[in-house]
Amino acid sequence: MSSVAGPRLSALRFPATPTTPTPDGQRAALLADPGFGRVFSDHVAVASWSAERGWHDDAVRGAEPLVLHPAAAVLHYAQEIFEGLKAYRQPDGSVALFRPDLNAARFARSARRLSLPELPPEDFLTAVTELVRLDAAWVPDPPATLYLRPYTVATEAFLGVRPATEARFAVLASPAGPYFSGREVGLTLWIDPELSRAAPGGTGDAKCGGNYAAGLAAQAVAREHACDQVLFLDAVAHRWLEESGTMNVLLVTADGELVTPPLGTILDGVTRRSVLEIAAGHGLTPVERPVSVEELREGARTGAITEVFAAGTAAVISPIVRFREPAGEFTVGGGEPGPRTLALRAELVDLQFGRVPDPRGWRVPVV
Incomplete structure (x- = not known):
């Protein structure tokens, strides 16, 4: 199975541009009962890709709507992939991920299958790590976690069945309680x-x-x-x-x-x-x-x-x-x-x- 190639100039760094954080009291109220997939942290990690430039414009910045052309390939041909992993608050107050290398490798395999650009595993890990570091205050106490959702979508505006030549990568962070709330009995x-x-x-x-x-x-x-x-x-x-x-x-x-x-x-x-x-x-x-x-x-x-x-x-x-x-x-x-x-x-x-x-x-x- 062929992968989508592009220039590889250097590893991505995902430099941070912090936005005004959610006030402590408001964030604490949200973390008290986050549910699953309803609450999001202040920032996202992002990067763009094109066949000519490869991966570029990497950053961690304030969360904002993703702007797409109405003809973006993801909207018409479902060319997209995603991952799911978590950040966990440790007993000493620090934060850790759990086997993120496996998520990074699977993300690359999914990209190959969907004819999307592969994000090198080291860049995947950098994106996730830098986002969690900046939004560490959003990692709740156990048993809740900070759920992380990396994804890549095809953004090229065209109508035609072929792999897109432009794509967008991002990572969202969402504090999360139990997925099956109230179903501990089975x-x-x-x-x-x-x-x-x-x-x-x-x-x-x-x-x-x-x-x-x-x-x-x-x-x-x-x-x-x-x-x-x-x-x-x-x-x-x-x-x-x-x-x-x-x-x-x-x-x-x-x-x-x-x-x-x-x-x-x-x-x-x-x-x-x-x-x-x-x-x-x-x-x-x-x-x-x-x-x-x-x-x-x-x-x-x-x-x-x-x-x-x-x-x-x-x-x-x-x-x-x-x-x-x-x-x-x-x-x-x-x-x-x-x-x-x-x-x-x-x-x-x-x-x-x-x-x-x-x-x-x-x-x-x-x-």
Whole structure:
């Protein structure tokens, strides 16, 4: 797969031009109950790209509306990508990121798949770091976090199906509470038998808006059946588990395996990968293999599958206790969050918030 090339003069620095900050009292009120994706910090990191100049005009500056020509390619051909990662307040008041190198690498892979310019991983990390440093006051106390949304959109004004020759990169910062507020008792997922998220050879393993837009209809069906999210099956046989609308899915078996569908048409989630890497410490053997809906249904009935959970940056680790489908519903593990799910979540969250040692070097100090 070819990537979009351009001149590479020097690494980007993202110099800061601070704006007038939100008053302390107003910011504190917003941080007290930020919700998810509703509140934004004072600044954004930005850079432009063109085929002639490469990446340029990098800066961290006051957040303002993005001005696009009505013919901008992103509006007509959905040429865009994004990422999601978080900044975590540490016990000593400092701030750290969690495995941002994985987000940077995935961002570059998504760019290649969508024929967008690749932002070098070191520039991605600089943009995120400089924004967090300038807006460190927006990082809330645990359990809330500062959610970071890097993205690149095609901005060239033209009507025609080809890769754009101009693009815009930016990073937003949004203080965030729990993604599934009030759902700590466990999620209910709708198993959709018809609508698919991605097909082999498509963009399923890229983090692009089109994947999420394509899943909105299925999420609406899930809500009609009083479910929190949808569980997508494969696009060919409508039999094999893929991922949820916003999360990877993992299963704990009675014989001590932690099973998750293989990569290919699903997202290579940072949380998914991290959970697989800490599984052995919880007596679990990580296994990536196809899982059929029949195996899920029968395993829940017989107890061969004891726990199911979802994993993602926004959702962290969220227990799944019930599935609904056109033929009815079934529960897993007696309908309660499982002990290994909760233990994995506790270790991961403690790592992110700096409450336990970090022998793997996953935490990256910022401030």
